[in-house]
Amino acid sequence: MAKLKLKGKDLRAIGYPEGPVISIAMNLMERHYKHHSTEQAIDILKEVLATPADYAEDAILAPVAQHLLPKPVPEGAEISLNATGIQFNVFGGEFIEPGAMNQMYQAAKLPVSIAGALMPDAHAGYGLPIGGVLATENAVIPYGVGVDIGCRMCLSIFDIDPKELTQREHYFTRELNEATLFGGGRQFEYSTEHPVIDRPEFGELSLLKALQGKAAKQLGSSGSGNHFAEFGIVEINEKDTQLGVEAGTYLGLLTHSGSRALGANIANHYTKVAKQKRRLPGEANNLAWLTMDEQEGIEYWMAMNLAGDYASACHHVIHAKIAKQLARQPLKMVENHHNFAWREMYEGREVIVHRKGATPAGKNVLGIIPGSMTAPGFIVKGKGELAAINSASHGAGRKMSRTAAMNAITKSALQEMLTKHGVKLLGGGLDEAPHAYKDIYTVMNAQQHLVDTVGLFYPKIVKMDGTAPKPWMKKGKEELGE
Template sequence: MGSKKIQGRMLNAYLSDNQSKSIALGILNRQYKKHDITYKLDLISKIIAKPQDYLDDPIWSKLANSILPKEVLKTEEDMHELKDNPSEFSIFGKKEINSNAIQQMKVAMSLPVAEKGALMPDAHQGYGLPIGGVLATKNEIIPYAVGVDIGCRMSLSLYDLPENYIHRYEYNLKKALKEHTAFGTSQCINYAQEHEILDRREFHESSLLKGLHQKACKQIGSSGGGNHFVEWGIVEIDADNTLGITEGKYIGIMAHSGSRGLGATIAQHFTQIAKSKCKLPKSASHLAWLDINSSEGHEYWIAMNLAGDYAKACHDRIHANLSKAMGIKPFRIIENHHNFAWKEKLENQEEFIIHRKGATPAHEGQSGIIPGTMISPAYIVSGKGNTSSLNSASHGAGRSLSRTKAKSSITKSAMKGMLKHTGVTLLGAGVDEAPIVYKDIDKIMSHQNDLVKIEGKFFPKIVRMAKD
């Protein structure tokens, strides 16, 4: 039997300082001695992704505190001062947005590097930039304005099959989801996955990415936990659509997932570097930036783009695996990122770095998907290129209840009743993803008439998410 003991070198791709590595090694080899190495590395990856969730944990609080850099006092000479008056930003659907998300966006617009901004109607409080926040800078890249799940995206495959296909092959469709998708931190597809992304040269050009290559190979084609999903459903395309698709009903596979452990580790690694180089007051500490022309900024840009392409590769494999399992082929695929940063020119042809954290790109004619909940429709849209939103739209309905509040206020039986009433079959997921924890997607879309054109809808029928 192989050794289950973690060695320090195994943590090099996860933790950049010796103190954190020493703490992690002690805990893993003392508290988790019976678990295998893969389990331990997945656990570390999970903690690195959200160390703030472990600050009060009896086992992991010491590591969490060592990962999150100590806040710097505002009297330090190298402290970046925030603007006394935040730059103005557009707000869409203000009545749908809690004041804490708006305040968080004001903090972001107080950064000396903040040029332009916008807040989408599904916005809610996050870490750094609020979810649903869009921020433009000139030459600065902010890892936490992109987010932990770099390149998280939506994808939809359309099949020219009759509406009754779902009912007729329900058993086979559920079986395909159970056997060819996987959800959660330590989960992966149980058979080999091939994709050209795994041969990318970037994996061999830095020690960080080199150390993450094996994890990327293992997790490709799988999805994270939380609100990630893969669904079978009915697609209705409008008569006046600009997608070049004949009006009518089709079968669809819709997925929501991101860059797995690869993206999470990249985000945490470069956030630590940014915080060490860019001192900010406590209220803005998660918005530390890197100059895009610096070596660290350039390295993050390369790693971020690799993670985004990896997220797309995961979606490629999800759709290909399910299509093969059912012996069907799509005639059209629609997809988009929503946790990323792009170099884009705005109306005056001046180039900016546009951070979209939980926001959908919506340039003129650009297609995308804005999901609702497991029982409400997702909207298939095309952008209108509205510069006041920095060519952006919402990325979903947006949460109205935190996971903690959801777990204390919703019962499993109530959630099952909602599913039964709407005829949706759910495989996995806990009450923290119940439909009522989200805002009304129809209301959210009503605030975006100037941002996107609705081209059609996707109605979920069989949904798979991470287990409770």
């Protein structure tokens, strides 16, 4: 039988790259597979090319596989962005600022990016824009999640006549004031017992050990910036199968806050680690990622999920306090994260979906999209739109930075708006005035293909932080947590 004799053109024809790997493969095949036919040898080399990792420790073919495997980037070495970014879909692009678009274009050029989308409430942030959705392969971007990890909405619908909000305004005002704390760094004198504080992650990661005590005392607090707790009127026009609440008018409690100091510390620590491991050019540096098969990536994923569960627990503590005072259990609770990363399937493969200021909107998934302190919030049900990576906006979105709002809006203009809509404001500042936000109806109209509206929430008694924004908050539009 004739001995095997391969030619370089045979290997190039099946996709082998120019370089030493061709001569190495030819030599190994002719020595160890000399009695195979050319067709058999080529089939073997096709398999090695398709899945080199499977042959990385093969007794014969390992040298070929090693040359085909991607070369690891040395830690700390600068990584170039792709010359051409992935295509991403934009919803409501006519009223999205250029800064947010530019940040999304940068994110689209990351080597790990698979798919993206920009929501109609989008505006510039740090790294990924607020309102940005990015699916990546085996990588998580701390600033793609955001600093306020697990920032979320939570709505309790009570079978109480909402006329009581006017008739017993003093009572409901007192309950909001007593149910939670607002303000940067604030914490309760005593910690609240909750299973989330006893989670094993606090003992497994050194960073979390140092944060456990403060997390316990901040449990049930609400922070600053655009966070709020408010009573209002819930309107359900017709019963929806997913929502399960009869058509009618109800009293609602809506809260918006995140993971407080716990999430902020996790985000800042692992962003620093990611930047040290992967240096990206210019402003793209804030998009540094951690892979899901390296220790730091695994740690961040654990910590991020803990922070998300902690944020959820904060809302549940507030809602439980108020439900106890009302002596009623809610008919329904609707809640969702909008600063988080999830493992999801996209076009047949598992990806990491970052939703930074975006609401999960998979098929029949319920969520809340708030407007402003005088504009209604929308109870929505996702349509599972793949073009938006199963996402929708997380609110109306800012049209003014905090500094611009404080310079442009007067106290009398704010009070006039509150009076017009019959809203009582507890705390709150000009930086959060309704004038600083986009029109929620315009935003919702731009995402009709993404969600169905199943109910509305009209704010009536609104509690927010009343202190002036910190200097670092006034510079941008992103809520950074504490």
